[in-house]
Amino acid sequence: MPFRWPNNRSASHAASDPVTGKHRYKRTSRSRRALVALPVAALLGGGGYLSASLASAHASTSTANASRTVITSGRPAATSVSHSATRTGNAARAGYAVRPSTLDGTQGISPLHTDGAQIVDAAGKPVTITGVNWFGLETGTFAPDGLWARNYKSMLSQIVASGFNAIRLPYSNALFGPDNTPNGIDYQLNPDLKGLKGLALMDKIVDQATSDGLMVILDQHRPDQNGQSCLPYSGDLTEQQWISDWAMLAQHYRDNPLVIGADLHNEPCDPATWGTGSPQMDWPLMAEQAGDAIQKVAPNWLIIVEGTSSYNGQSTWWGGDLTGAKEYPVKLTDESHLVYEAHDYGPQVYNQNWFTAKNFPDNMAGIWSQNWAYLNEQNIAPVLLGEFGGSVGDTTEGVWQSTLLNFIKQHHISYTYWCWNPNSGDTGGVLNNDWTTVNKAKLALLHTYQAPLLQQQEQGASS
Numbered sequence: 001m002p003f004r005w006p007n008n009r010s011a012s013h014a015a016s017d018p019v020t021g022k023h024r025y026k027r028t029s030r031s032r033r034a035l036v037a038l039p040v041a042a043l044l045g046g047g048g049y050l051s052a053s054l055a056s057a058h059a060s061t062s063t064a065n066a067s068r069t070v071i072t073s074g075r076p077a078a079t080s081v082s083h084s085a086t087r088t089g090n091a092a093r094a095g096y097a098v099r100p101s102t103l104d105g106t107q108g109i110s111p112l113h114t115d116g117a118q119i120v121d122a123a124g125k126p127v128t129i130t131g132v133n134w135f136g137l138e139t140g141t142f143a144p145d146g147l148w149a150r151n152y153k154s155m156l157s158q159i160v161a162s163g164f165n166a167i168r169l170p171y172s173n174a175l176f177g178p179d180n181t182p183n184g185i186d187y188q189l190n191p192d193l194k195g196l197k198g199l200a201l202m203d204k205i206v207d208q209a210t211s212d213g214l215m216v217i218l219d220q221h222r223p224d225q226n227g228q229s230c231l232p233y234s235g236d237l238t239e240q241q242w243i244s245d246w247a248m249l250a251q252h253y254r255d256n257p258l259v260i261g262a263d264l265h266n267e268p269c270d271p272a273t274w275g276t277g278s279p280q281m282d283w284p285l286m287a288e289q290a291g292d293a294i295q296k297v298a299p300n301w302l303i304i305v306e307g308t309s310s311y312n313g314q315s316t317w318w319g320g321d322l323t324g325a326k327e328y329p330v331k332l333t334d335e336s337h338l339v340y341e342a343h344d345y346g347p348q349v350y351n352q353n354w355f356t357a358k359n360f361p362d363n364m365a366g367i368w369s370q371n372w373a374y375l376n377e378q379n380i381a382p383v384l385l386g387e388f389g390g391s392v393g394d395t396t397e398g399v400w401q402s403t404l405l406n407f408i409k410q411h412h413i414s415y416t417y418w419c420w421n422p423n424s425g426d427t428g429g430v431l432n433n434d435w436t437t438v439n440k441a442k443l444a445l446l447h448t449y450q451a452p453l454l455q456q457q458e459q460g461a462s463s
Helices: 040-044 052-067 077-091 152-161 198-211 239-253 283-297 364-377 396-410 440-447 451-462
Strands: 012-016 023-027 113-115 118-120 130-133 166-172 215-222 259-263 302-306 338-343 383-387 414-417
Touching (some): 130 215, 166 198, 166 414, 198 215, 215 239, 239 283, 259 283, 283 302, 302 383, 364 383, 364 396
Parallel strands (some): 130 166, 166 215, 338 383
Antiparallel strands (some): 012 023
């Protein structure tokens, strides 16, 4: 999860859910997350399934990967073996299922890249990501939350049915270590997850999501299960290990065309800086090193770089300040895959002074444009609103959220909503506390800007 607070920032922590006994997020005043992807076909073009040749190539490549050395970044070799076995089995499928596209009639999908402020496919057609965050792998549960209540396949199917085309999947680097045994899974409901942990468990979620046509953005949310960090390195996680783990994941998933990108680090915040040139503190310099390492092994991935919490004395949400990117842009070896990401929250997370201004909510567009949307408005680079969420209705919180959704719709900005989980303490989720039914009012609002639904409406209007 994300937490962004200007000065008095609060950290997120997990507490025991009184009903389920599982971990639930609680936030004491501050910000959030975001970023998610789109159902394959809707974004990239193609109907039904990947072409036979692409499916065959995926199968043969995955089989080859089973026998080749995988970058393990010092992690136990058993993790790589488990992954290889899993992907070899998955390769026996007839390719990843792809939802019918309204973009063209071709089969399969193409890699994504950027063109000005747009994310586009290989044919140059715009792709809009309207996804949702499903958290849990980054916590001490070491599994996506809610699997104590239902099956993971039905969860992902419901995400698709709810109109999303992507998931942003948070993880911690501790997931790939030896002490990562899941403790939040009912194995009677999820028998095929029994005995799996770490990367092998992530494989199950990623493979099922992409088989259902969802795009996946991997999100390095925390260094370990205990909490977020302002910089990508913290405690036992060195900066080099952070980079090595990203290279490992890029090599591991590069042959799955629906794993579309890397959200390098969740919610950088003070003392992280932008453009100062400090090797230890300058967040864009660190992002460039990790992004280049990823591009060496997965050149088609989008490299997603979040903002900081402050710049030149101005403070906002953690990860939400991209004002420095105009003067000090991130420089990757291949800049055609760079996407910036911002997070934005309402007063339930922290009552920023702009929520009590006399001209609220008319003041919000100027704040968003100053902090991050200028990148889109000036055709500099795409922006992903990786996290935003909260309650809906006529309250200040509800007015903020509906105003923001309308703003990003008008600007054609992609997003990943925070969040699918009901157990986010200061925002709630798309699901209700039963982990099965949806919050109808919240989903109705999101339906006004979901790429698959808008494409269906366009299809109906033209037929």
